[in-house]
Amino acid sequence: MTTINANTPMEKMTSGGDIYEAGNAREFKTGDWRSVKPIFLSEKCKQCGLCFPVCPDDAIPVNKDCKREDFNYDYCKGCGVCAKTCPFGAIEMK
């Protein structure tokens, strides 16, 4: 699909703003909506696996060893659900 941006004339834009491509949410970095930031304290983390399933933005990457890594701030909106869920205080909202 051709790229549509703020300079695209109306004739070249898709009907109704439809996007003819899957996985397009990746293009939309929602991290700048954030007003508070979760900080990952790896020394307190037990890798229990409770935080990443509750993230609404899939902003907690999990590696191939099934271990969580640091936040992906491109998409994290700072909702704080992960910090509430963590039983070990390994996520601090700042």
Added chain:
Amino acid sequence: MSIRERLSGNEAAAIAMKQINPDVVAAFPITPSTEIPQYFSTFVANGTVDTEFVAVESEHSAMSACIGAQAAGARAMTATSANGLSLMWEMIYIASSLRLPIVLSLVNRAVSGPLNIHNDHSDAMGVRDAGWIMLFSENNQEAYDNTLMAHRIAEHKDVMLPLMICQDGFITSHSIENIELEEDEKVKEFVGKYQPEHYLLNREEPIAVGPLDLQAYLFEHKAQQAEAMKNAKKVILEVSEEFEKMTGRKYGLFEEYKLDDAEIAIVCMNSTAGTTKYVVDKLREQGIKAGLLKVRVYRPFPVDEIADALSHLKAVAILDKADSLNAAGGALFEDVTSAMYVNEKHVPAVNYVYGIGGRDTKSDDIEGVYNDLIEIAKTGKVENPYRYFGLRKEAK
């Protein structure tokens, strides 16, 4: 061969839907349109149609289900009236902005309150700027014919807009008239299959429908809708011409009844046009050159064509079956007078708000309008352009 039948306006709409055999019908009952989904659900229960009937919990859901179905790639239809349409209002805009050619049968009724279930056009007028194509129907035959033409217009690649077919609640929806139906096979062939270019259930092309559309984009998308509405005018005429070849019944953007040589004329929509034709004939017998312009296509509004058709008159009255409560006349009056101003056609014009909440519109009322027009034509002056008829007032 056409089939001669006698049907109410609601039956006519339901039978048209049966012949169209849409993929999805989602509807919620509301007077006076209740019978349409009621009849249609019997066709579903009897296996006469292949439609998935969704008995939703509200009109907001009815339109939402139609949007989902149509975006998925299905052909979706619904029916409603008055407050049902009001409850759909949010989704009415979503349907048109997502460019989903949903077809809705609107049986016109007063929007409450105080509570009223009878006919006027306040429901339709509430969505006149929502980006839907709006066809008005004088009688049962026109309600049927407009429904058969609806998908061809709405689904055209240069249009892709939802469409509503209006008819007057009770006056035509519940009155039985003679009607000519087309054969099922011919309707099927005429309406054709819905083949959208992009749709959600296409596994070859995953798409996103209705994404965020902020400052840099919404303006262009609205302008695209406006462009599609302009295109619709040509498509409506093409489809109507093809329909005439099949049925012999001729439709344009509006109907001119004895308007060519008329000196005075009324502009109106839906069933009032029938009453007006009767009065025009009567006045013509007395040598009075009265005419009628009946608007069929209200959205897109045929600005240039209407201005042209009325330009030779000495006086014109525009009848609005909904009061805009703006201290400046009804919606149809504003549309017609603005069209004439822009086209530099000056004809003395007067507005009548009438028939509110099902107030009976009698031939005497219409004759009264023509008598007023005779006076206006003599002097060329309009004392008060914003008038009523059929309203009780204390005698002065």
